[in-house]
Structures are given as C-alpha cells and as structure tokens.
C-alpha cells in the first residue's frame with residue numbers, strides 16, 4: 001500500500017474575506033500535496049476555517065449578527081477560493097462541525113486525566129487580534145505609550161476564572177524534542193526564535209474562557225468554553241479520525257507537515273506538542289513556518305487599504321500565472337513581495353515566452369507540416385544529450401520539492417526548458433523539412449518527449465495548464481506521437497490598467 005502523507009495548512013479565521021496571504025499558504029500546501037501524490041504517496045491534505053473565539057464574537061457583534069452566522073457566511077468565501085485556486089484538499093474542515101467538538105473534548109479529557117489541568121484565576125494581557133495571552137515582559141510600547149503585543153496588536157487586561165494547562169512542566173521535554181529532531185521546526189531562523197523563547201521559561205497557559213460562550217464546551221465544567229487555540233490546533237487530529245477511528249489514525253497520524261505562517265509558530269511548536277505529550281498522542285513530524293507576503297514591500301492591512309483579493313488576481317491573470325509567480329518568486333520560508341508588474345513579468349518570461357512558446361512552436365509545426373504525426377526518424381547524439389539535460393532538471397525539481405525548497409525547484413525545472421529552446425534553435429527542424437525529413441522527425445519526437453516530461457514535472461505548480469498541455473501532446477508512445485491541434489496554453493499577459 002502507498003505510504004501515507006498528511007499535510008495541513010493553518011485553519012483560517014473567517015472574520016473577514018480571504019486575502020492573498022491565505023491564498024499563498026493554500027497554494028504552497030497544494031503544490032506539495034500534488035507533488036507527493038505524483039510520487040505515489042497516499043496524500044491526505046486538509047485546510048479549513050477556525051471559527052470560534054473572541055475575535056469572531058466581536059466582529060459578529062459589530063456586524064449585528066451571531067458568530068455562527070458570520071462563520072457560515074465567511075467560511076463559504078474560503079472554500080470558494082480553494083476551489084477557484086485549484087486547491088486539491090481532501091477535507092475542508094470547519095471547527096463548528098460535530099466531529100471536531102468530539103475530538104476537542106477527547107483531547108481535553110486526556111489532558112485532564114494526565115493531571116495537567118487545574119482551575120485558577122487568570123489575570124493578564126490578551127490580544128483579541130492574535131487570540132493570544134502575553135506576559136508583561138513581552139509587550140512593546142506603541143504611539144502615545146499604549147501597550148502592544150510583540151506583533152503590534154492592541155492588548156486588553158483580562159481577569160476571570162479559567163482552567164490552566166501545566167505548560168511549565170513541558171519546558172524540558174520540549175527542549176529535548178527540539179534537540180532530538182532538528183527538523184521539527186523549519187526553517188532554521190524560526191527554530192532559533194522558539195528555542196530562545198522556551199529556554200526563557202514557560203508559564204502555565206490559560207485554556208478556557210467564561211466571558212463568552214462561542215466555543216467548544218469544557219467537559220464537566222459548565223460556563224467554560226475552550227480557549228480557541230486548544231480547539232483550533234485539534235483540527236489536525238479531527239481530520240485524522242481522532243478519537244474513534246483507529247485505523248484512520250494509524251494511517252494518517254502523526255501528520256508529516258503543518259504548513260503555517262511565521263506569526264503562529266509558537267502555537268504550533270510549543271503549545272501543540274505540549275498538549276499532545278500530555279494527552280500521550282504522537283507528535284507531528286514537522287512544522288514549517290512560511291514567510292509573509294507584502295504588497296509592494298508593505299504590510300497589508302485593512303486600515304491602509306492595501307489588502308489584495310486573490311480571486312481578482314486569479315480572475316485577471318489566470319490561476320496558474322498566480323500560482324507560478326508565488327511559488328517561483330517567493331523564496332520559500334522568507335517574506336516575499338508581490339505586485340501586478342512582478343506577476344506579469346514572471347509569467348510572461350517563464351511561462352509564455354519560454355515554456356509556452358516551446359510547446360506552441362513544436363506542436364504548431366507538427367500540426368502544420370506532419371499532419372500531427374511524428375515518426376521515429378533518425379536519432380543523433382544531440383537527442384540523448386537533451387533528454388539527459390531535461391532529466392537532470394526534473395530530478396533537481398524533485399529533490400528540491402522533497403526538501404520544500406519550492407522556488408529553487410521551479411528554477412531548476414526552467415533549466416530544462418532553456419535546454420529545449422537551445423536544442424530547437426540548433427536543430428532547426430524547419431530547415432530539415434525539405435532536406436532531411438527523417439532527421440526532422442527524430443528532432444520533433446525528442447522535443448515531444450522532453451516537453452511531456454517537463455509538463456508532468458511542473459504539474460503540481462500549474463495543474464490546470466499542465467493537464468491541458470498533456471492532453472494536446474496525446475498518448476505517450478515510444479515511436480509514434482499523434483498530437484491534437486494546439487491552442488496556446490500560456491497566453492501573454494497584459495498589465496491590468498488600474499494596477
């Protein structure tokens with residue numbers, strides 16, 4: 001049976017419409033999921049929405065609706081976006097679903113059974129925007145001396161009776177975990193940040209709330225709902241069948257990768273493994289904290305008015321141009337910046353002018369001059385050399401994707417495209433048509449083989465276009481190829497007028 005591979009994105013807060021940062025995370029996870037499927041793995045890929053918590057309650061109140069109504073409305077935009085961007089997720093989870101309540105209450109019970117939960121009074125700082133508690137020493141001073149979280153969000157003083165989780169008990173086990181598994185937190189820079197944080201000591205964590213009721217009820221403790229991060233993180237287990245489906249759990253848990261943004265690495269690499277250790281559940285193999293997308297170098301925010309709608313970009317430039325740009329131009333793990341110009345420049349240079357043009361001129365030539373049919377012809381050494389170069393480029397892509405070096409993988413793949421374009425210019429099949437048709441057939445056959453290999457390899461990045469191109473190439477044959485009449489797969493993009 002195929003080896004399982006479980007990958008997740010963060011689940012997104014549906015307190016507003018999705019922005020390009022959410023799209024980026026889904027696209028990156030999707031490319032990895034598709035890549036692993038192509039390697040023969042039995043992939044389970046989960047994304048979804050994180051619907052509880054004070055942020056949802058407050059946003060709903062401002063809009064004069066209930067949190068559930070807000071979640072229902074906004075979650076729909078996230079699943080629509082996933083569909084539009086060709087995200088091949090196997091489950092779109094909503095934390096308001098019944099099986100998720102069950103999983104959250106089961107992990108809670110397991111932590112209680114371990115003696116890691118106790119009732120006390122919480123007094124401290126809370127950021128609604130981050131849904132996070134902060135210690136006094138972590139706060140920074142904003143304009144006019146107001147206190148802000150280290151992420152720059154407002155904090156408010158909170159005092160209430162809550163359940164606490166004995167996080168302090170897990171300081172050493174967590175440090176041991178990081179030491180024994182250097183790849184548990186990636187990339188390296190985020191790992192160092194977390195090491196410093198945990199070495200600095202861990203306070204017990206408040207894990208329930210009594211001031212509102214939009215959350216998963218704490219078992220046996222009326223009036224308490226779980227702190228939103230306890231239930232949010234548990235979504236990964238819900239998807240894997242926890243607590244009842246032991247066959248499914250054995251197959252998909254522990255997860256191979258939690259792909260998340262750099263702002264929530266602490267929740268995933270400190271709180272989450274501590275909860276799991278307490279509940280005696282295996283730990284995920286890796287947490288990868290990707291960087292942030294910046295709009296022309298600026299942080300996106302509603303107040304600045306520079307938040308970008310990914311659906312509009314996909315609509316105008318095409319889903320695959322957007323996907324290709326994000327995966328090629330952002331060095332995976334670092335922050336990246338985008339603009340309409342950058343998308344157009346990259347998509348035109350690589351997809352239209354190089355790969356698209358290679359495919360189009362090869363296929364159009366065959367359709368026009370060979371009746372769409374290529375024969376074996378007379379092979380020469382240059383043919384084997386090209387195919388070896390393309391193999392090397394595609395193997396480079398595979399190695400890089402195994403290691404999550406996504407942009408490097410795409411860059412290596414492009415070296416195969418360049419090799420084909422040099423080959424076609426050097427072999428000049430248009431000149432051979434009259435003088436040496438046998439040789440012309442061998443050249444065209446070599447190109448078709450090379451283009452097919454390149455299309456199959458890049459499919460996780462540009463799935464829709466690769467599928468169209470593969471359909472035009474027709475069935476793979478050792479000797480004869482029959483190709484359908486070609487239409488350009490990667491049209492040249494024009495910059496949007498008001499961009």
Ligand code: ME8
Pocket residue numbers: 009010011012013014020021022024025050232233235259260261262263264291292293294300
């Ligand atoms: O944090 N660029 O949800 P969220 C790239 N519900 N990624 C970005 C980004 C940007 N500009 N802005 C946000 C939450 N993200 C929690 C997660 S998981 C159990 C719970 C990323 O909607 C962000 O880092 O605020 C996170 O990984 C994801 O989008 C969802 O953010």
